[in-house]
Amino acid sequence: MDHGATEKGTRPDLRFAILGSFECWADGSIIALRGPLQERLAVSLLLNRNRVVPVSRLVETIWEDGGPETAAHQVRKMTSDLRKRVPGMASLLTTSGVGYRIRVPEETLDLGIFTAALSDARRATEEGDLRSAAAKLRLALDQWRGPVLGGEGGPVIQAMSTALEERRLTALEQLFAIRLDLGEASRLVGDLREAVGANPVREHLRGQLMRALYLSGRQTDALAEYQSLRQYLDEEHGVEPGAELAELQQRILRNDASLGSHGEARRETQVAVPAPASTAAAGGFPTTLPYDLPDFTGRQEALDAVCAAGQPSGSGAHRLRIVLIDGMAGSGKTALAVHAAHFLQESHPDGQLYLDLHGFTPERDSVDTHEALGILLGALGISGSDVPVDPEARIARWRTATVNRRMLLVFDDAESAAQIRGLLPSSSESTVLITSRVRIKGIDGARAVSLGVLSPAESLSLLERVLGRERVANESEAAMRLADLCGHLPLALRISAARLASRDHWTIARLASRLSNESRKLVELAVEDRSIRACIKSSLEALDQEHLEYLRYFCLHPGDDVEIHAAAALTGLDVYGAEDIVELLLDRHLMEPRLAERYTVHSLVRAYVLEQYTDPEGEGPAFERLTNYYRTAICRATDAAFPGRSPFSAGLPAYEGDVPELEDRSLALAWVDAEYRNILPSLAEAVRRGSYPPVVESARNLIYHLHLRGRSDAFLEAATLGVASSRQTGDPASIRMSLVNLAVAYWHRGDLPAGLVQLREALEVATASGDRAGQAVCLGRLGTFYSTLGDLRAAVEHLERSIPMHLETGNLKEVAEARFHLSSAFNTLGRYEDAAAQAEAAVAVNQELSSPSTLIMALVNLGTAQTGLGLHHEALGTLSEALEWEGRLGGSMSKALILARMVPACRSTGARDAAAQFARQAAEAVRAPHTSPMHRVAVLDLLGEHALKENKLSAARELFTEAIELSEDLGLRLDAAWATAGLAGALAAAGEDGDAQVLLHRSDPILADIGLPEKLRRRSRG
DSSP: OTTTSSSSOOOOOOOEOOSSSOEEEEEEEEEEOHHHHHHHHHHHHTTTTSEEEEEEHHHHOOOOOOOTTTHHHHHHHHHHHHHHHHHHHHHEEEEEETTTEEEGGGGBBBHHHHHHHHHHHHHHHHHTTTHHHHHHHHHHHHOSSSSSGOOOOOHHHHHHHHHHHHHHHHHHHHHHHHHHTTTOHHHHHHHHHHHHSSSTOHHHHHHHHHHHHHHTTTTHHHHHHHHHHHHHHHHSSSSSOOOHHHHHHHHHTTGGGGGGOSSSHHHHHHHHHOOOOTOOSSTSSBOOOOOOTTOOOOOOOHHHHHHHHHHSSSOOOOEEEEEEEETTSSSSSSHHHHHHHHHHHOOOTTEEEEEOTTTTTTTTTOOHHHHHHHHEEEHHHHHHHGSSSHEEEEEEHHHHHHHTTOOOEEEEOOOOOHHHHHTTSSTTTTTEEEEESSSOOOTTTTTEEEEOOHHHHHHHEEEEHHHHHHHHHHTEEEEEEEETTTOOOOHHHHHHHHHTTTTTTSSSHHHHHHHHTTHHHHSSEEEEEHHHHHHHHHOOOOOOOOHHHHHHHHHHHOOOOHHHHHHHHHTTHHHHHHHHHHHHHHHTTTSSEEETEEEEEOHHHHHHHHHHHOHHHHHHHHHHHHHHHHHHHHHHHHHHHTTOOOOOOOOOOOOOOOOOOOSSSSHHHHHHHHHHHHHHHHHHHHHHHHHHHHHHHHHHHHHHHHHHHOOOOHHHHHHHHHHHHHHHHOOHHHHHHHHHHHHHHHHHEEEHHHHHHHHHHHHHHHHHOOHHHHHHHHHHHHHHHHHHHHHHHHHHHHHHHHHHHHHTOOOHHHHHHHHHHHHHHHHHHHHHHHHHHHHHHHHHHHHHHTOHHHHHHHHHHOOOOOOHOOOOHOOOOOOOOHHHHHHHTOTTTTTHHHHHHHHHHHHHHTTTHHHHHHHHHHHHTTTTTSSHHHHHHHHHHHHHHHHHHTTTTHHHHHHHHHHHHHHHHHHHHHHHHHHHHHHHHHHHHTTTTTHHHHHHHHHHHHHHHTTTTTHOOOOOOO
């Protein structure tokens, strides 16, 4: 049902009354709400009409004790019910961000009529039309039926009701003042006596009664009223009447003729009715807030925090509320503060002042406390000789002027706590919002809200608000790229959006392309008087030369972030000294934290610093320290994680700075996992700077970790850097080692022909230099490649040649490696006893060397051989051990293969359910990004064989087909033939013998050529 219309299709005539008991009418019929809690909800929304009321504020209003745990949910249920219960409410009551907003015309709400009538009365009084003013005041007062919700609305509503009662009494006093000016003194006495009886200590009303009696010729009665009040105050409160009433008594005693003059109403106007927002006269309600951005976007969490901290609690506890909003230049601090201030405006009715302190404004001195106080006092109507010259006296005058006021103060662009302390008001019911580019820590009791950059979604939303949703949607990828190039910084995004908004013929992609030119980025991010360059410049000008130099060193780091030990290396300090530097830059938002002890510089700040500040003499040593730090740390991490590896050193001097604790294997692996994305670009930069030996050593050690984690792209990048650097050194051993590593990187990516090229060159280098150990390594790797490519004869020949040479040079790790690959070749040939013997020897050596990564694959080959020999239970034990080691290392590269190898062993023992479970796990693991292409081929084939054995022929065909396609892409001739034989088996099982024979004619010659027995070349369900 549409609650926004009546049955005739027109909007119902809704009326609300809250000045007294709650009442609601629709088309003249009263609408009853569910109960007192829902009435509190409705009244709270109507008291704040046209403004968003946060759910948290509604909870405070409805429940005096904070409500049940489900309070927020109940608020939403009550709101939904209110929309359904009141006809037309669905279109008036809307959800908006942090809460709800009700939009009702002022003429449909008694409070709206009351407020509008007061404003009309003010204007009429100022224009001298007293009779119209009196009529408007009567209209306002006629709306009043009593306290809001009859005084039963709880502390929050009661506080607002008290404020409204004060406005009612002030309006009543204004009406009496007008009637006195209109000569109605004698007729007014009765009304005034009634008002004084209800408010016996309200001296202004008492004074009006005294004046009315005096003007009615009743001087004695007028003086008696003074004595009556004096006696009452003395007995009840122990005080005397105020100076203003005492002066009136003296004037009556003197028969002061001026008491009969008109103008009382005009004199009281400033007090009686709230002034317009622009009024700054004393006793008025000034506001100097800037306009609120109509397209303010995002920052919901920060906005909620600021509004919650700045909103009066309603609990009766009075305290000055201070909120510090900090963030880097251009992060939208002012926009957030102003947006929040407009939200908080109505709960601070005694004035809302904004003051720009210019802490970081280019080419301008900041506003000191003394000057700021002069501006603030002037906004309150206190100026000239009333503003003390003495600094302490001026602070005292400000505190006196703000006492008991409910004010909202926004101090923008502060530079320090010292600048702010003297500006804090004495009122315990005011709120102060402070923005700064630095983290101000010296203001006790303040709530800090720090702003970072926008999220990608918020960045796109901002562009949509300015450019329109359709324009952004039509170029969504370009818009996201633009946001990335702006570093998701609000000011940069607004500048970009402003440029695009003024150029309809420009595409978003065009501006993104211009920003992608690093030398032009800061030039492009400027429009009229706003520019990113000026914004960042003013922040940097506040730094001393030493910290600016350190910031430049951090900007030199080419990685995503700077870990604290790397920061120490760049600065040449110890970790504690580096932490002090970083903390200062963090406080100034020139660096931002990312994770524990990791920090980053915003891309736009980095661009400006590197453009404007050059120090060639300092840069070289700083980067050399960083390179040597990484070399030392990687070496220690690799020593801990891979203790059996062949030693290699570039013979460089030791790094003398601080290095993290990396002796524990888990710590070492975790450090490299977190840091390798920073190490790789740093090594690339070292190559660019001509620092080759450290890169050779670092790249060689880093690839052990990348290999373990299956990070093939990073592996290739590191190996490529190693080859480039080793060639520059001219050292044959380094060149041979780096070429072999590059070949292995190509193997992991499935590019075997490229890997063979590297290995053949490596063998030539080793042979020419007489490097027997190097020759053995090259022969072993060539054997591995030939085995993978299906040339098993060449594989076995190279591997068997390498083993004696490894034994001769004492390289047991390479012996184990060669035996492992020999076992792979023998398994493929069906020579399971030979395969088992080689695998067992490889397992033993790897256990002796504590080399778990190669131990895992040796166990996999041993389990495979045991399965081929019919030792299925033994195979399951061996493969389970491999799986346990894989989990212990935290790797994932071999997981899918191990699980897939367990499937036939389980099936052969009759454990079909376990086989099916391992098959499902392998099918999931094989899609992991770290699984190597060769392993993926083997797993797909094993899963296809399992599906064939289980008579799941459709699944078998799909798996074998995928294995064939991947093998052919990788140039794996033997694997493709083996999967083709499997697909032939699936076709034959489905009765498609003709097609099966075609496939067998294709695969059989290849399998026969490697010496595979005919019974193994036929794959079937049996």
